[in-house]
Each structure stands twice: as C-alpha cells, then as structure tokens.
Amino acid sequence: MSGAELRDTGQALALLADEEILVASAASKRHRDFAMGRTCARAALAPLGHGEAAIAIGEDGAPLWPPGILGSITHTSGYAAAVVCEVGRFSGLGIDAEQVGGVTAKLWPRLFNAVEQAQLAGHADAAVAATLLFSAKEAAFKAWRLRGALAFRDITIDLRQDSFTADHAGRRLSGRFAVDGAVALTIAWF
Ligand SMILES: CC(C)(COP(=O)(O)OP(=O)(O)OC[C@H]1O[C@@H](n2cnc3c(N)ncnc32)[C@H](O)[C@@H]1OP(=O)(O)O)[C@@H](O)C(=O)NCCC(=O)NCCS
Incomplete structure (x- = not known):
C-alpha cells in the first residue's frame, strides 16, 4: 500500500490536461480540493510506476485508477490524502x-x-x-x-x-x- 498527504500552504498545484477539463468550470474551492487530491494520488501512485497517470472521475464519483490499481482520495479544508495499492493486495480501500x-x-x-x-x-x-x-x-x-x-x-x-x-x-x-x-x-x- 502506498499513501501521500498534503497540507495546503498555497503552493502551486498542477493538474493534468485530462483532469483540468473535469473541474474547469468548478468553484475555486472545489478546484483546489480536486487538485490537492490528485496531487496526493499521483505521489502515492509514483512508487507503483503510475506517477504520470491522469485520474478521471468514475460514474459514481470515485476516482478511475490506472489498470491494476485501486485506491481512495480524501480532502477537507486545507488537507488532502490518498492511498493506493495493486489489485490483489486488497479488494477495496477507503x-x-x-x-x-x-x-x-x-x-x-x-x-x-x-x-x-x-x-x-x-x-x-x-x-x-x-x-x-x-x-x-x-x-x-x-x-x-x-x-x-x-x-x-x-x-x-x-x-x-x-x-x-x-x-x-x-x-x-x-x-x-x-x-x-x-x-x-x-x-x-x-
Ligand atoms: C462520496 C463521499 C463518500 C465523499 O466523502 P466526503 O467526506 O464527502 O468527501 P472526501 O473529500 O472525503 O472524499 C471525496 C472524494 O471521494 C471520492 N469519491 C467520491 N464518490 C465516491 C464513491 N462513490 N466511492 C468511493 N470514493 C468516492 C472522490 O475521489 C472524491 O474526491 P474527488 O471528487 O476530488 O475525486 C460522501 O460524500 C458520501 O456520499 N457518502 C455517502 C453517504 C452520505 O450521504 N453520507 C452523509 C451523511 S448521511
């Protein structure tokens, strides 16, 4: 299992183009929360070889992980975290x-x-x-x-x-x- 967390210090955060279009018209708080979560997700994915992957939004709102990966994202005011693992290690993560x-x-x-x-x-x-x-x-x-x-x-x-x-x-x-x-x-x- 791999995880990452982030506290919001006003740092610059970059979304990938395929992610940016998902929140392009969102309010600024939603945009920031989403970027914090995606930044954590990519940091957590890096040791599993997927640190460059865009993470879209599934039909139920859950993140769409790269093939063979499952995981979860959270954000609350000023804080975000993500955990991921290879499918087979666990069947579900939250x-x-x-x-x-x-x-x-x-x-x-x-x-x-x-x-x-x-x-x-x-x-x-x-x-x-x-x-x-x-x-x-x-x-x-x-x-x-x-x-x-x-x-x-x-x-x-x-x-x-x-x-x-x-x-x-x-x-x-x-x-x-x-x-x-x-x-x-x-x-x-x-
Ligand atoms: C979807 C839900 C689990 C999100 O939890 P939250 O505490 O509101 O918000 P968090 O920041 O912790 O989590 C948000 C992230 O959860 C993920 N998520 C959204 N829907 C999800 C789902 N159905 N399953 C798994 N993960 C989900 C997303 O990654 C989302 O972040 P993103 O949109 O930036 O990608 C929650 O809002 C919900 O619907 N709970 C269901 C029951 C309910 O209504 N509870 C309220 C009191 S009765």
Whole structure:
C-alpha cells in the first residue's frame, strides 16, 4: 500500500490536461480540493510506476485508477490524502479526513445507530469520537463502493484504541485511524 498527504500552504498545484477539463468550470474551492487530491494520488501512485497517470472521475464519483490499481482520495479544508495499492493486495480501500468537531450531537441520530449513540454519550471526548465514527463510516463507504445515504447509516463501526472494524450487510472490514490536531484521518481496507 502506498499513501501521500498534503497540507495546503498555497503552493502551486498542477493538474493534468485530462483532469483540468473535469473541474474547469468548478468553484475555486472545489478546484483546489480536486487538485490537492490528485496531487496526493499521483505521489502515492509514483512508487507503483503510475506517477504520470491522469485520474478521471468514475460514474459514481470515485476516482478511475490506472489498470491494476485501486485506491481512495480524501480532502477537507486545507488537507488532502490518498492511498493506493495493486489489485490483489486488497479488494477495496477507503480513506477519509474530517475536521474534528464537525459532527455535533444534533447530527448523531442521522448518522449513528443506537449502540453508537450510547457509546458517544458516555465518551470522555465525544467530539473526537463522533468525528472518528463518522469518518470511519465514510472510509468504509468508499472501500465498499456503496451508494446512497441509507447504506451509509447502516454501516456499524466498532471503534478501538487506534483501529476499528466496520460491518455492513454481513460483511466486515478493518481500519485504522489517527488524529493530528484538527484533522481526523481513517483508512479502511478489505
Ligand atoms: C462520496 C463521499 C463518500 C465523499 O466523502 P466526503 O467526506 O464527502 O468527501 P472526501 O473529500 O472525503 O472524499 C471525496 C472524494 O471521494 C471520492 N469519491 C467520491 N464518490 C465516491 C464513491 N462513490 N466511492 C468511493 N470514493 C468516492 C472522490 O475521489 C472524491 O474526491 P474527488 O471528487 O476530488 O475525486 C460522501 O460524500 C458520501 O456520499 N457518502 C455517502 C453517504 C452520505 O450521504 N453520507 C452523509 C451523511 S448521511
């Protein structure tokens, strides 16, 4: 598995021509996020011999990776990351970054099941835990290539010390997480 991350310092970022046309008319934030994500993806792909590849957008919004590669991209304000691997190493990869504190208690009933909400209610740092739960669901959603908000809500996360498992419709995957300042980062694979 190969990964890369980037913090936005206002540095110049170059998209390839086949990527630029995908966001040519996008708002500047979307353009910047997309460029941050593609820059990370290319850096992650380089050790696998695909550092020059243009990464288009699939019909479901997921990145279209070079043949024989799978991976995932994430971006949140001022931060982006990507992970990739050769097909066969894993069957699915998902990565997600979130700003800590964005998942307020008002959102919990929409995002979390009763067990998850009970865990959060007694948690010493519920803001961080809620962010990690949400991020883990997003990473699992991407790794499984699910569709729709309902599927997302049906993902159950079991959060441990620095890892988690996700269950959905009889399937399970593993994940790891880290919190660095205001950014929570999760990676899921199966
Ligand atoms: C698609 C989704 C997973 C993106 O996650 P996010 O936290 O909003 O945004 P991130 O920056 O982490 O990820 C965006 C990247 O995910 C990737 N992506 C988009 N759709 C994807 C999909 N269906 N599967 C896998 N990856 C996807 C793309 O690379 C995208 O970046 P890009 O457009 O610049 O290439 C999310 O918006 C989503 O739809 N979740 C489904 C359930 C839902 O609606 N949850 C909300 C609360 S109920």
